[in-house]
Amino acid sequence: MSAEPRASRVKRAARRDRIHALQGIRAGFVSRILAYVIDVVVLFVLGFLILCFVALVRWVVTSADFHIDRPEGWLSVVLSFLFATLYFEYLWSATGRSLGEQFFGLRTLRSDGARLRGWLALLRGALWTAFPIGLLWIVVSKRNAAVQDLICDTAVIYDWSYHPPGG
Amino acid sequence: MERSGQQGGVIRLVEPFAGATGGSNGTAEPRPSEPPGAGDPTGLIDLALGAAGLGLAAIVAILREVEAARSGRTVPAARDDDLTAMLATVGFAGLGLAAEAGQQAARLARAGLAAMRPVGDAATEHTPLGRPVRSLGAWLDRWSGRGRVEQVAREDLAARVIEVIVPRVAGAVIERVDLDDVVARVDIAGIVDRIDIDAIVGRIDIDAIVARVDIGEIVDRLDIDAIVARVDIDAIAARVDVQAIIERLDLASLTTTVMDEVNVGEIIRESTGSISAETVDAIRYQGMNADRLVQRLVDRIMLRRGGRELTLPPPADAEADAQAVPDAPGDAAASVGASE
Numbered sequence: 001m002s003a004e005p006r007a008s009r010v011k012r013a014a015r016r017d018r019i020h021a022l023q024g025i026r027a028g029f030v031s032r033i034l035a036y037v038i039d040v041v042v043l044f045v046l047g048f049l050i051l052c053f054v055a056l057v058r059w060v061v062t063s064a065d066f067h068i069d070r071p072e073g074w075l076s077v078v079l080s081f082l083f084a085t086l087y088f089e090y091l092w093s094a095t096g097r098s099l100g101e102q103f104f105g106l107r108t109l110r111s112d113g114a115r116l117r118g119w120l121a122l123l124r125g126a127l128w129t130a131f132p133i134g135l136l137w138i139v140v141s142k143r144n145a146a147v148q149d150l151i152c153d154t155a156v157i158y159d160w161s162y163h164p165p166g167g
Numbered sequence: 168m169e170r171s172g173q174q175g176g177v178i179r180l181v182e183p184f185a186g187a188t189g190g191s192n193g194t195a196e197p198r199p200s201e202p203p204g205a206g207d208p209t210g211l212i213d214l215a216l217g218a219a220g221l222g223l224a225a226i227v228a229i230l231r232e233v234e235a236a237r238s239g240r241t242v243p244a245a246r247d248d249d250l251t252a253m254l255a256t257v258g259f260a261g262l263g264l265a266a267e268a269g270q271q272a273a274r275l276a277r278a279g280l281a282a283m284r285p286v287g288d289a290a291t292e293h294t295p296l297g298r299p300v301r302s303l304g305a306w307l308d309r310w311s312g313r314g315r316v317e318q319v320a321r322e323d324l325a326a327r328v329i330e331v332i333v334p335r336v337a338g339a340v341i342e343r344v345d346l347d348d349v350v351a352r353v354d355i356a357g358i359v360d361r362i363d364i365d366a367i368v369g370r371i372d373i374d375a376i377v378a379r380v381d382i383g384e385i386v387d388r389l390d391i392d393a394i395v396a397r398v399d400i401d402a403i404a405a406r407v408d409v410q411a412i413i414e415r416l417d418l419a420s421l422t423t424t425v426m427d428e429v430n431v432g433e434i435i436r437e438s439t440g441s442i443s444a445e446t447v448d449a450i451r452y453q454g455m456n457a458d459r460l461v462q463r464l465v466d467r468i469m470l471r472r473g474g475r476e477l478t479l480p481p482p483a484d485a486e487a488d489a490q491a492v493p494d495a496p497g498d499a500a501a502s503v504g505a506s507e
Contacts, residue, residue: 026477028458
């Protein structure tokens, strides 16, 4: 490490200082939309794994052939909505970050800096799942707030440090 | 006679060329140049007068020595009124007159001989006087030849006598001469003072001398191994007080300084962190930059001045932040900031 050129080290130090200065600052649109995309991908993967698990149980328990069944119509929509809402609610109230936010070093908090909990987290999860278009408000918001943030009085900040769940 | 004289003249004219063409017949050898004064009575007179002068000077010097010895003085003083000086003056005056007279006489004799020679030659050739004159000449020639022959033997005898006498005289002289006294008279210091050492040294071209010296050859001659073998490294090492050196070093402060310079925590984190962690950090950083880019762009479009209010009020649950510990890989940069 000490063998690397001085210029490179200086550049790294400058970058580190900049990252450090941005900790605790409200995150912007690009990071958050990408985190949301990751969450959506994760949710689809998790949902597919759940369907696989259900199919496996059904194949073990019943004599039917093994095939992945997708809920039909409104049931599928409702179940997906509930699953995503619970996913966000659980992670926000535990660590303050969903998996996508974890990847991009973001943390969702109340606007007073406290951990998001209970019904408020559930509400924000529901709104987050139902109206992803509300994210676009971040682009023009003076405080980088999505519509959901305005409703729930929450904020998403850059926070690369580790906080234990439930703190 | 006339013919031979003409032939001789012709031969003499040809001589220089004969030498050049290599046709030497013996007559081309150059005659040795005669010494000055030979055949000239003036030279003889000068020689005689010079010898007389030397003799006169010697006599004067001896007389003075004698006079001084008689009067008890060591250094004879030259006085104009004494007899010796008068004798010397008269003697040298006589020499001068004799020289002048001799020169005049020689000139007259030359002129007279030159004038009389044709007359004499004619008289001896064509008068009854010729016979007695010729017989007189033959008589003189005979005795002259005999004298020359005997002169050789006499010179030989004289040379042998001189050979015997000179060493004896020289030995006697050397015995008398006190060499120590002679050396003592020599002013060595004065000689040394006269020698301009600076000038001598100034003439010496030191650069040229140095340029001649082949340093490489000298170094080649040096046996470095032998020199090093003589050096007792152990003795040198034994003299070095390592303990004193260590005591002088403030190892504690040195270590602290080094540890301050080296961010050990970061080194450990970076060395334990995986490549994926660095990748995640890079992606996060790129996301931050993209966020700022979009914000600035939109703010400019919306003519928003003063930027955005992006700082959050300090967290109410300070305990949670106090419990913050370094995250798994990927949170290196933030945790570094937290540790500072």
